[in-house]
Amino acid sequence: MSAWVFRGARVCGGPPTDLAFADGRVVAEAPVGAQVYDADGLIALPGLVDLHTHLREPGREDAETVETGTRAAALGGFTAVHAMANTDPVADTAGVVEQVWRLGQVAGHCDVHPVGAVTVGLGGQQLAELGAMADSAARVRVFSDDGHCVDDAVLMRRALEYVRAFDGVIAQHAQERRLTEDAQMNEGVISAQLGLVGWPAAAEEAVIARDCLLAGHVGSRLHICHVSTVGSVDILRWAKARGIQVTAEVTPHHLLLTDELATSYDPVFKVNPPLRTAADVTALRDALADGTIDAVATDHAPHALEDKETEWAAAAFGMVGLETALSVVVAAMVDTGRLDWAGVADRMSLRPARIGRLSGQGRPLEPGAPAHVVLVDPAARRVVDPAAMASRSRNTPYAGRQLPAAVVATFLSGRPTVLDGKLT
Numbered sequence: 001m002s003a004w005v006f007r008g009a010r011v012c013g014g015p016p017t018d019l020a021f022a023d024g025r026v027v028a029e030a031p032v033g034a035q036v037y038d039a040d041g042l043i044a045l046p047g048l049v050d051l052h053t054h055l056r057e058p059g060r061e062d063a064e065t066v067e068t069g070t071r072a073a074a075l076g077g078f079t080a081v082h083a084m085a086n087t088d089p090v091a092d093t094a095g096v097v098e099q100v101w102r103l104g105q106v107a108g109h110c111d112v113h114p115v116g117a118v119t120v121g122l123g124g125q126q127l128a129e130l131g132a133m134a135d136s137a138a139r140v141r142v143f144s145d146d147g148h149c150v151d152d153a154v155l156m157r158r159a160l161e162y163v164r165a166f167d168g169v170i171a172q173h174a175q176e177r178r179l180t181e182d183a184q185m186n187e188g189v190i191s192a193q194l195g196l197v198g199w200p201a202a203a204e205e206a207v208i209a210r211d212c213l214l215a216g217h218v219g220s221r222l223h224i225c226h227v228s229t230v231g232s233v234d235i236l237r238w239a240k241a242r243g244i245q246v247t248a249e250v251t252p253h254h255l256l257l258t259d260e261l262a263t264s265y266d267p268v269f270k271v272n273p274p275l276r277t278a279a280d281v282t283a284l285r286d287a288l289a290d291g292t293i294d295a296v297a298t299d300h301a302p303h304a305l306e307d308k309e310t311e312w313a314a315a316a317f318g319m320v321g322l323e324t325a326l327s328v329v330v331a332a333m334v335d336t337g338r339l340d341w342a343g344v345a346d347r348m349s350l351r352p353a354r355i356g357r358l359s360g361q362g363r364p365l366e367p368g369a370p371a372h373v374v375l376v377d378p379a380a381r382r383v384v385d386p387a388a389m390a391s392r393s394r395n396t397p398y399a400g401r402q403l404p405a406a407v408v409a410t411f412l413s414g415r416p417t418v419l420d421g422k423l424t
């Protein structure tokens with residue numbers, strides 16, 4: 001197996017050093033004959049880990065496949081992604097999660113960890129075979145009906161109790177159904193101006209509060225998907241202070257964009273949960289910085305053109321995000337002085353790996369650690385070009401926008417998946 005040395009790399013923003021790896025692991029010294037990569041001025045981070053990716057396969061291969069989605073992931077600096085269960089068929093059996101897991105292995109661009117559905121067919125009526133998925137070759141640890149909320153409190157309680165046996169976690173898409181019927185965007189001044197049906201913050205917060213109480217009651221691990229409001233942050237802070245085992249993620253777009261973008265009526269800005277206000281964005285940034293929100297997760301949600309390039313009310317919810325996530329986090333968190341590079345590594349690699357119980361990912365770049373590495377040029381500036389993306393879909397909210405920093409190289413187990421900014 002090949003050996004490499006990144007000459008002059010700044011590991012998590014530290015002083016320049018030679019970062020070497022051989023046989024898929026970080027080593028203290030480069031072996032003779034190692035390939036040298038000039039990393040002068042570049043930041044090395046542990047490979048990024050996404051807790052929330054929609055790869056759309058099986059079922060919507062016109063929007064994304066495991067192959068195209070994991071190419072996008074590698075270009076974004078990711079070495080592992082969790083593939084959400086809302087496929088067709090739904091990933092609610094050992095058979096389907098093993099199929100997705102194997103497709104990831106065949107593609108080889110990053111590790112693919114299937115998320116198992118909480119309920120059969122995402123129907124919210126009957127628990128799926130959580131144990132069978134946990135015991136399968138895919139070794140599922142994260143379960144979610146994402147796209148749908150697990151409405152039924154008794155079912156949610158049973159799911160939380162069930163996954164304790166294998167140290168699993170229930171990832172809740174917190175959306176009170178009745179409060180968001182026909183909702184199109186954040187409920188507030190702008191929804192009133194535009195005459196679009198509003199999506200109140202309380203619809204998210206009520207579910208988070210209920211589920212924190214349930215998780216505390218039964219002593220289980222709960223994860224909250226894509227937190228988007230000030231009030232959600234307050235509830236999480238309260239729950240964590242009480243010792244409830246709750247973790248939370250925020251998307252890059254909720255750290256940068258606001259509901260004012262809806263005034264364009266461009267459905268590229270239509271997303272679930274909706275873009276919120278500037279005050280929410282500030283609270284989310286602060287919560288990610290102080291650890292109340294544990295991790296960044298992309299909620300990469302590719303959609304075919306016909307589902308997105310239509311009028312606002314008819315358009316699908318969602319944005320692609322794998323290829324821009326790191327740059328958006330740099331813009332929202334690093335350039336604003338809220339996180340340093342070690343903090344970025346923590347929120348985009350170490351903590352998401354820990355939440356997903358991925359022992360081989362999200363490890364500090366010390367001798368013996370798996371050689372999952374991303375090299376970032378912090379000085380780069382690039383204008384986002386949807387046509388140049390590896391994802392099969394083009395629904396990025398950043399088209400034409402200049403973003404800071406760029407992924408130069410991604411290594412998976414010591415093997416380059418991206419080199420000089422291009423797929424190998």
Ligand SMILES: [Zn+2]
Nearest residue numbers: 146147173225
């Ligand atoms: Zn969701």
